[in-house]
Amino acid sequence: MTVVAVLAALGLSFTGAGMASAAPSAQAAAPPVTALATPITGTAENGGSFAGTFTPSRFSSQNGDLVATGVLTGTVTDSSGATVGTVTRTVNAPVAVAAATCRVLDLVLGPLHLDLLGLVVDLNQVHLVITAVQAPGNLLGNLLCAITHLLDGNPTAGGLAALLNAILALLGRG
Template identity: 65%
Template sequence: MTHRQRLSMIVTMLLVALGLATTGAGAAAAAPQRQAAAPAVAVPGVPMTGGFTDAAGGAGTFAGTFTPTSFADQNGALVATGTLTGTLTDAAGGTVGTVDQSVTAPAAIAAATCRILDLTLGPLHLDLLGLVVDLNQVHLTINAVSTPGNLLGNLLCAIAGLLDPLPSAGALAALLNFLLALLNQS
């Protein structure tokens, strides 16, 4: 795997972690004997869909992609700036127009799970005054899901991550911009 492919995979994984991307780059083929020039790596576009009310009052649709170009800290929140391109289609299936413009949108953190407990008990054999209890191996895993509305999952993930350092939106934006710059080098 080349340096550019590794960087592309890192940026893709970060975007997935931020909830901005749903697909990643494919696995690299076996390395050739000679080092070849690395092809230009494009930042992956994120599929975007939506709806609107067309001029006739019908349900129109939007289908396109958002390609991030930079990240920033805006009042303590991480935002992504990029190019939104796509097509607006009316209820009858006709193209109403196209979009190709710069957009700034909040970069939401994807739903996360955190491991609360991972307990494995070996086989157990008890003989209590003639009462025999046999228990095979037990593997108990408890994960908390941290998303809006999951009060207990949010609380347990917050407690489990109390000692984890959380980067600020500005630090995260700087890291993502650095990775974008590396990918866009020719």
């Protein structure tokens, strides 16, 4: 389910500040999969702007966090809109996993007929579903999902990176 959430979010939520300060990678990256190109835009304090794309070529784990390595290409313009230059460089960008949900309880009660000393209660079928949503700030949702998946063996950032690299390799051959 985590992988599905990551793939659904493969518009990968990259932080703009990380892009601006990312250093080029010394290690040669695999050819990028252009189908996964994510638009990147930003503005400078002087009114200039950047517009381009980030195309991931591999994923890795750094300090327990998932990181995408890929090619950032784009155009830098000044405040009047005139092109100042172009950028093509390999960068590392943090990856945010999309909010995931997990089913905490799915309870189905059949029809119920109660006769309590002359008070008759008839209840048709009841279907109760409780779902927790994992996201920053969702304390109870995060806690309940963590408890629900306590014994699932959720992948670490390194395991998730390996799985995403396998997917990138398959997409690159397709």
